[in-house]
Amino acid sequence: MRKLQKLIAAERTTFSPYSRLPSCAISRIAAKCRKDEIADAHILLKELKAELATVPEWDGDTHDDIWRTIELFRAILEKVK
Numbered sequence: 752m753r754k755l756q757k758l759i760a761a762e763r764t765t766f767s768p769y770s771r772l773p774s775c776a777i778s779r780i781a782a783k784c785r786k787d788e789i790a791d792a793h794i795l796l797k798e799l800k801a802e803l804a805t806v807p808e809w810d811g812d813t814h815d816d817i818w819r820t821i822e823l824f825r826a827i828l829e830k831v832k
Contacts, residue, residue: 755780755788755795759823772823781830789831792824799824 762776772780784792799821806813 753791755784755791755827758783758788771819774826777823777826778830781827781832784827784831789828792828796821796824 758780759772762772762780766772766776799817803814803817803821806817
């Protein structure tokens with residue numbers, strides 16, 4: 752598992768896996784991100800966007816899951832100092 756995924760998973764232990772992480776949790780993740788995690792987030796964003804293009808239009812749940820993950824990575828990157 753990637754370090755970025757481990758950071759997210761560690762925050763998820765205190766919140767429902769189906770809820771969005773609050774801003775304070777995103778800030779804690781961002782504070783622990785270094786150069787490798789930032790690069791990894793950018794790579795994952797590109798992979799998610801490519802995956803989104805392959806998902807059939809009728810599969811709204813998968814579209815929603817991918818967009819939720821994209822939003823999470825963007826939020827983390829916005830808070831990285």
